[in-house]
Amino acid sequence: MSVPLKTRIVLADDHAMVRKGLRMVLDAEPDLDVVAEAGDGAEAVALVIEHDPHLLILDVSMPRLTGLQAAHELSRRMPSLRILMLSMHDNERYFFEALRVGASGYVLKSSADRDLVEACRATMRGEPFLYPRAARALIRDHLENARRGGSIRDDPLTPRESEIVKLVAEGHTSREIAEALVISEKTVERHRANVLEKLGMRDRVELTRYAIRTGLTEP
Numbered sequence: 001m002s003v004p005l006k007t008r009i010v011l012a013d014d015h016a017m018v019r020k021g022l023r024m025v026l027d028a029e030p031d032l033d034v035v036a037e038a039g040d041g042a043e044a045v046a047l048v049i050e051h052d053p054h055l056l057i058l059d060v061s062m063p064r065l066t067g068l069q070a071a072h073e074l075s076r077r078m079p080s081l082r083i084l085m086l087s088m089h090d091n092e093r094y095f096f097e098a099l100r101v102g103a104s105g106y107v108l109k110s111s112a113d114r115d116l117v118e119a120c121r122a123t124m125r126g127e128p129f130l131y132p133r134a135a136r137a138l139i140r141d142h143l144e145n146a147r148r149g150g151s152i153r154d155d156p157l158t159p160r161e162s163e164i165v166k167l168v169a170e171g172h173t174s175r176e177i178a179e180a181l182v183i184s185e186k187t188v189e190r191h192r193a194n195v196l197e198k199l200g201m202r203d204r205v206e207l208t209r210y211a212i213r214t215g216l217t218e219p
Contacts, residue, residue: 003124003125004054004124005031006030006031006032006033007031007032007033007054007055007120007124008033008035008051008052008053008054008055009026009032009033009034009035009053009054009055009056009057009120010034010035010036010037010038010044010047010048010051010053010055010056010057011023011026011034011036011037011038011057012037012038012039012040012041012043012044012047012056012057012058012059012062012067012070013038013039013059013062013086014039014040014059014061014062014063015059016039018059018109019037019039021113022057022086022112022116023037025112025113025116025117026116026117026120029117031121032117032120035051035053036050036051036053039062039063040062040063040064040065041058041062041063041064041065041066041067041069041070042064042065042070043064044056044058044062044065044067044070044074045065045070045073045074048074048078048081049077049078053081054081054082054124055081055082055083055084055120055123055124056071056074056081056082056083056084057083057084057086057116057120058070058071058083058084058085058086058103059085059086059087060085060086060087060089060094060098060215061087061089061215061217063170064167064180065163065166066166066215066216066217067085067086067087068085068094068097068098068101068215069101069159069162069163069166071083071085071098071101071102071103072101072102072159073159074102075101075102075103076102082104082123082124083102083103083104083123084103084104084105084106084107084116084119084120084123084129085098085103085105085106085107086107086109086112086116087106087107087108087109088108088109088110089215090108090110093214093215094106094215097215104122104123104126104127104128104129105119105122105123105128105129105130106129106130107119107129115129156198156199157195157198157199160181160191161191161194161195161198162216163181164177164181164188164191164192164195165195165207165210165211165216166211166216166217167180167181168192168204168207168208168211169204169207169208169210169211169212169216169217170217174188174189174192192207195207
């Protein structure tokens, strides 16, 4: 994909003040234009479909759908879309998961005023953007993986199961989850039972701990 003269951006973060600050940084650049803002992952998906931007900037942890879940959905539906993950977490697991779901880069909020504009431009050039510690982690993981002759273990849950675990951890009832995902309560209960069996867990409390530990939701 050639680099457009003005990159159209959808910006997603569940904190309005963060979005305001990031938008000021981006809109100050002549080649970057924020065309829409989203407060959660589900809204981000809808706005991308509506506005057809060149670039999506997603916070990792958001309500309804996380940034990782939204990225996974959109990279499948719109393969030409460029995606940048934004996070307050200097966390290798989030970083590797972001790459797995199709993101081109990972920017820390703590350095967004310095890194975000260059990350956008690098992504639009088709280049990955990695902050220094993430680059070191990627190299180390590659070397360790080559030494073991193995591969990175896949997430044991399907995307739908991850959605349900996230909503369970956020305190939603089966009826509320069914309405949010447009499925039946029986289907929700079946997915939850499958997840418990897969993970060897017993109840909502353990699922909540799992969701926090794996970054599906925040404590």
